[in-house]
Amino acid sequence: MDKFVDESRKWYRLDNAAKIYPVVITIKESHVFRVSMTLKEEVNPEILQKAVEMCQNRFPTFYVKMKPGLFWYYFEPNEKKPIVKPEPARICQPIVLHENNNYFFTIYYYQKRISLEVFHGLCDGTGAMEFLKAICFQYLVLQGHQLLPEGLVRTIGEVPTFSETEDSYLRYYTKEKGKPLPTDKSFKIKGTRLAVYGSSVIKGKIDSRAIYQLAKSKNATVTEFLVALLTYSVIQFNDPTEMAKRPISICIPVNMRRHFPSETIRNFALFFHTIYRFKSKDVTFDEVLQDIKQSFKERLTKDDLQKKLNLNVGIEKKFIVRIMPLFLKKIMMKFGYHFFGSRPTTVTISNLGVVRLPESMKPYVEEVEFNLGSGGIPSVAVATNEDYTILSFSRGYYETDLEYHFFKFLTEQGLEVEIQSNLWEQN
Numbered sequence: 001m002d003k004f005v006d007e008s009r010k011w012y013r014l015d016n017a018a019k020i021y022p023v024v025i026t027i028k029e030s031h032v033f034r035v036s037m038t039l040k041e042e043v044n045p046e047i048l049q050k051a052v053e054m055c056q057n058r059f060p061t062f063y064v065k066m067k068p069g070l071f072w073y074y075f076e077p078n079e080k081k082p083i084v085k086p087e088p089a090r091i092c093q094p095i096v097l098h099e100n101n102n103y104f105f106t107i108y109y110y111q112k113r114i115s116l117e118v119f120h121g122l123c124d125g126t127g128a129m130e131f132l133k134a135i136c137f138q139y140l141v142l143q144g145h146q147l148l149p150e151g152l153v154r155t156i157g158e159v160p161t162f163s164e165t166e167d168s169y170l171r172y173y174t175k176e177k178g179k180p181l182p183t184d185k186s187f188k189i190k191g192t193r194l195a196v197y198g199s200s201v202i203k204g205k206i207d208s209r210a211i212y213q214l215a216k217s218k219n220a221t222v223t224e225f226l227v228a229l230l231t232y233s234v235i236q237f238n239d240p241t242e243m244a245k246r247p248i249s250i251c252i253p254v255n256m257r258r259h260f261p262s263e264t265i266r267n268f269a270l271f272f273h274t275i276y277r278f279k280s281k282d283v284t285f286d287e288v289l290q291d292i293k294q295s296f297k298e299r300l301t302k303d304d305l306q307k308k309l310n311l312n313v314g315i316e317k318k319f320i321v322r323i324m325p326l327f328l329k330k331i332m333m334k335f336g337y338h339f340f341g342s343r344p345t346t347v348t349i350s351n352l353g354v355v356r357l358p359e360s361m362k363p364y365v366e367e368v369e370f371n372l373g374s375g376g377i378p379s380v381a382v383a384t385n386e387d388y389t390i391l392s393f394s395r396g397y398y399e400t401d402l403e404y405h406f407f408k409f410l411t412e413q414g415l416e417v418e419i420q421s422n423l424w425e426q427n
Contacts, residue, residue, distance in 0.1 A: 012075040016169035017267035021121040030094040034371040036115040043109040049084040051139040065102040092373035127265035150358040163263040178311025186249035191397030199374040203392040205418040228289040233405040243278035251345040351382040
């Protein structure tokens with residue numbers, strides 16, 4: 001039987017993945033991401049504020065503030081009210097804590113859309129979507145709609161369990177040898193940086209059944225298909241001489257819950273990189289796809305994931321690291337992030353998968369969306385409900401070649417793509 005969380009608990013350790021993020025925040029890399037839900041009715045800000053406040057006891061690991069300890073940062077409960085705000089022009093900006101009651105998440109509203117922007121130190125995409133689902137569910141209930149959770153939404157009447165708040169990295173750590181992190185520098189897409197730091201976003205809305213059937217026709221999963229298409233799109237507009245020097249490497253965050261059973265709504269993901277070595281501009285998409293599928297088969301295994309987990313947790317458990325004061329750890333982690341962070345990555349793609357909602361909630365939800373901050377490299381975030389898949393491209397420069405070639409290929413395959421943009425490339 002699962003234990004319940006002690007409501008008098010005074011502090012939480014940052015999970016293994018979270019420990020790096022407070023150290024490496026910059027104006028260029030906020031380590032903030034967004035999940036959104038568009039409803040079929042205009043959002044009432046006052047009722048949304050009430051819904052967010054009502055979720056506080058249900059999600060204790062979100063309603064926290066961060067403190068520096070002697071050895072690590074830690075979270076403690078935040079008794080202030082979170083602030084619901086109108087959506088700003090720029091998404092995924094660094095959270096200004098003194099303007100946000102020291103919370104590491106913000107709930108925004110715009111017309112029919114409710115968005116959660118959250119610091120990666122709190123959770124991963126899966127945890128964030130669980131939190132957003134609960135807020136939107138409670139909001140709709142307060143609006144007078146008769147909803148049932150059907151085991152798909154965490155509701156305010158439930159008591160949070162220990163398994164929801166655990167550090168699953170520690171749970172699954174073994175003392176077996178870890179797998180070295182990738183250090184080879186990847187090919188980088190060059191572009192003209194935006195005049196003001198922010199994310200230029202272009203998103204494509206596609207029928208979810210159509211993209212699934214297209215991937216299936218190629219004997220690939222949707223994620224394999226999208227990674228191959230990103231790789232193929234990079235090839236279309238870049239210099240062959242430069243691409244021949246370094247591999248095109250797509251970084252894919254892996255939801256570890258699919259490999260190691262866990263109910264945690266904190267971080268529980270690891271990164272996997274595909275490696276494609278440029279051969280020729282004349283390569284076909286199907287040829288690229290075969291290479292990518294082979295990369296998935298060889299490199300994305302439970303054994304490899306276990307070794308990566310062991311390496312990450314093993315570093316934290318080393319005696320010299322445990323006794324090292326926080327100010328020295330910060331220096332060490334900044335150096336490590338500079339060396340291992342975006343160095344092996346050309347593009348990042350994160351696929352949240354199908355967001356499952358209760359049948360009683362579906363009539364009130366139009367679509368779900370996922371956005372990553374642009375940082376130093378372009379990123380793609382994917383979210384799907386029953387009807388639509390939304391692919392959101394974020395970048396910190398003006399050029400749109402990657403998106404152009406990506407969506408052009410999909411339309412050539414017969415898919416209808418509805419394109420939207422925040423128009424930063426025109427500023």
